[in-house]
Amino acid sequence: GAGVSQSPSNKVTEKGKDVELRCDPISGHTALYWYRQSLGQGLEFLIYFQGNSAPDKSGLPSDRFSAERTGGSVSTLTIQxxxxxxxxxxxxxxSLAIGRETQYFGPGTRLLVL
Amino acid sequence: DQQVKQNSPSLSVQEGRISILNCDYTNSMFDYFLWYKKYPAEGPTFLISISSIKDKNEDGRFTVFLNKSAKHLSLHIVPSQPGDSAVYFCAAEANFNKFYFGSGTKLNVKP
Incomplete structure (x- = not known):
């Protein structure tokens, strides 16, 4: 079946602009996670969803970051x-559920802010 | 503040030999550990995991060892194959659904 897909695959934007990143999880997966990887760093946890709910938003780097998930499926990460x-x-x-279920990753969106 | 560290950014091994990738962590609350493998332009894929109640877990050519007192885990690949060449991430979790990843080790298995 289809894996996790993300769009766009690459995004170049100017400083000060808003961007929206999209994630289509595997059908039937109730848990969804967002991470970011800066150059030379590990994956930094940002936020997770259980269904449409994000119980803990403390991983978001600043209030310019927000995320939502609708219909228990698609999620968008917005950076203002x-x-x-x-x-x-x-x-x-x-993943099928939150907790210690295997997480299946998408290919990522490479964001460059000029 | 990196709670999971992989101090070797790269490792080169001859095909057929053992690859040993290391990972250290600082948070004693971590009780579940994972290794992921990542090829270029792809997302990480799950490789193997271990719970803190164990000190070893084996899956084919891959074995993960956990030393809780030293807060150290390692991934052994025996025998190494050229297709194992990838970036390997270790990750840890403390039952709060937050996963902490290391910065990765790039493994190159030479034919």
Whole structure:
């Protein structure tokens, strides 16, 4: 079956603009995770969804970051007023349920803020 | 503040030999550990995991060892194959649904 897909695969934007990143999880997966990987760093956990609910938003780097999930499926990560330090690969993963179920990752969105 | 560290950014091994990838963590609350493998332009894929109640878990050529007192885990690949060449991430979790990843080790298995 189809895996996790993310769009766009690459995004170049100017500092100060807003960007929206999309994640389509595997059908039937109730848990969805967002991570980012900055150059030379590990994957940084941002937020997870159980269904449409995000119980813990403390991993979001600043209030310019927000995420939502609708219909228990597609999720969008929005970054407002982008800064150069937001440049990173943003990865989405889904799993059957929260907890210690295997996470299946998408290919990521490579964001470059000029 | 990196709670999971992979201090070797790269490792080169001859085909057929053992690859040993290391990972250290600082948070004693972590009780579940995973290894992921990542090829270029793809997302990470799950490889193997271990719970803190065990000190070893084996799956084919892959074995993960956990030393809780040293807060250290390692991944052994025996025998190494050229197709194992990838970036390997270790990750840890403390039952709060937050997963902490290391910065990765790039393994190159030479034919």
């Amino acid at each position: 007023r982008t800064q150069q330090e937001d440049s990173a690969v943003y990865l989405c993963a889904s």
